[in-house]
Amino acid sequence: MNGAAVEFRGVSYQVPNGREILHDFNLVVPRGEILVLLGRSGSGKTTALKLVNRLYELSSGDLLVESRAAREWDIIKLRRSIGYAIQEVGLFPHYTVSRNIGVVPAIEQWAPERTEARVQELLKLVGLNSDIGPRYPHQLSGGQRQRVGVARALAADPPILLMDEPFGALDPLTRADLQREFLSLQEQLGKTVLFVTHDLHEALLLGTRIALLEEGRLVSTSSPQEFLHSSDPLVQKYVQAFSAAEQVRGGK
DSSP states (O other): OOSEEEEEEEEEEEOTTSOEEEEEEEEEEETTOEEEEEOSTTSSHHHHHHHHTTSSOOSEEEEEETTEEGGGSOHHHHHHTEEEEETTOOOOTTSOHHHHHTHHHHHTTOOHHHHHHHHHHHHHHTTOOGGGTTOOGGGSOHHHHHHHHHHHHHTTOOSEEEEESTTTTSOHHHHHHHHHHHHHHHHHHOOEEEEEESOHHHHHHHOSEEEEEETTEEEEEEOHHHHHTOOOHHHHHHHHHHHHHHHHHTTO
16 A cells, blocks of 8 residues: 555646646646545546546656656557446446446456456445346436446556546435445555545545546645645635535525
């Protein structure tokens, strides 16, 4: 569990028109941590994730994955060593649930029996019955599809998970259920997780640490407790907004 799973060293990213999305971004993510990237839309959170598995290529700086520069990895091996779960889930509509979960093991040429055993193990792990395996994504609820998406991200047992607002499109009750189950899952598996959200409640609940981004820059990195008591003006704005929302929820 010691050492860094992911490390950003002075990373910048520009789009072709020259606009800078990330600027001089420095962040170390130790193994086994849930690092939440928090910030408003356009702050650079998703860009940071996509640099890790090289869906985007950095413009400058260095990005290390398991102590090796991302650009030195074979891109296929890199992506297969990283689970990726997103809000839209991205399941293949013409594949069954079982086949969706088993995509990466199949690509890795696992024996069919081993793949099927892994699928059944993961269905149980994410709280789904085995009889869901033959169904297709359109036959599932939003919460079920999201669970399948998480199972697929875990299929080849990657050490690192990238999660981009994976529960953001769900209703509040389903979202709360999946957040609790995700924490339980993390206790069992101990993955390194980079988790993007704009929801402070979710960040405080799930994060080992919270990294706040604003306009492509890292504002602060702290534990949830430190975040709540930070003197940084931008952090305080988030905390005040969160406190006001909590008062409304509590009917005060």
